[in-house]
Amino acid sequence: MTRSEENYLKTIFHLGGGDSKSITTNAIAEQMETKPSSVTDMAKKLAEKGLVNYVKYQGVSLTDSGVKTALSIIRKHRLWEVFLVEKLDFSWDEVHEVAEQLEHIKSEKLIDKIDELLNFPKYDPHGDPIPTKDGKFQERDKKLLSEMAINATGVCVGVKDSSVPFLKFLDKNKIALGNSIKVLDKEDFDNSLRIQLEGKEMRISHQIASNLYVKKND
Amino acid sequence: MTRSEENYLKTIFHLGGGDSKSITTNAIAEQMETKPSSVTDMAKKLAEKGLVNYVKYQGVSLTDSGVKTALSIIRKHRLWEVFLVEKLDFSWDEVHEVAEQLEHIKSEKLIDKIDELLNFPKYDPHGDPIPTKDGKFQERDKKLLSEMAINATGVCVGVKDSSVPFLKFLDKNKIALGNSIKVLDKEDFDNSLRIQLEGKEMRISHQIASNLYVKKND
DNA sequence: ATCTATTTTTAGTTTTGTCTAAATTTAATT
């Protein structure tokens, strides 16, 4: 399994190709900043190896084996992210790039020991779930803040956009995972929200609210 | 700097090419389990980049820039080895292979943080010195056990052969770095030694003694 | 149902790092 093959599988999974949904070569190319013709080549190679289903002009989806491989890479990526934040004091906007490299290290023992050192975390620094060793992947029950009703309360548990600028924005405004949130009011005009964050009242734009995940209180 | 280039520089350094000594393409090829013709190709490329001095038919040596790069890779390799042993309970015979991968991760911040986490260790698990961030590389004053005089005492500080079988042999015989050693007697016939290791008397073969480094007591 | 516009694939190149086989240079021996 080459690094490039691993990156393709990961990308196809992230685009939804794990649910036997067909992903177009164009979509993959765009996501990976490469050309569709390169994707076609790789699709053939991965199909040859039994990792994807590929039908000409129809796109690709992951086989069971492909899903398993993709999940193991995602598991490594997210565990390394936790490691960088928890053990080495990286900030959550710095971890992605380094984890992109670390995820390709080949040693089952290494990643299992890292998992143990971190006390088997369930979520990465951006709130994304970490697949278990045996490939179980459990999405949390969460909602975009922008979709919550007035007066509903919850806890901030993740980000949809995990780009550096967005993460830095959240830091600057002291919005962090684990914070309690209550929706006070919604502005029809620009869809901005008035919220209470850890008791403090503040106003946030629709763009922010539609990129923050909240776990609703029951 | 590609992974392959890094591996060449590291190998040339280990073969002594850091002291403006010329290393033959054959020696490099043998060490790296590749072919001399491949080494020639890479020698040209590295010379092009100013990392080695290469004269046709004469071999290669590292430039200052090449030494600096080699040391930074060796630094990473050895720090990762310490990390694996100290933080993840790897045994000293398991670390090399994984460190060969980790040494190529590109992030200055990552390795500096690992260094800090480990409290700036000076030696790796096999007793080899860890270059500092600014490229200082200090060999310890050490001697092969086989070269010590009768009645001399010291501390076991390193191994010359760091192959898995030798390291496992040492484990099995409870010989570890940090152990105190006194040479009791030398057998002329087979060059075996009687030694006192941490107070316990034992006999070891010449082959073992000529692969164990000792720091003599003053 | 036909015609475009778009998407996707094919064919042919490129780069990196490797290899084999042949040619060349150096070193060793007489």
Next chain:
DNA sequence: AATTAAATTTAGACAAAACTAAAAATAGAT
């Protein structure tokens, strides 16, 4: 000094992963 053996380089080829440009297939619109 000539000859041979060994080491080294050159030339040509290959595989992986990418690209460009051209060809083919699909989908959308009338």
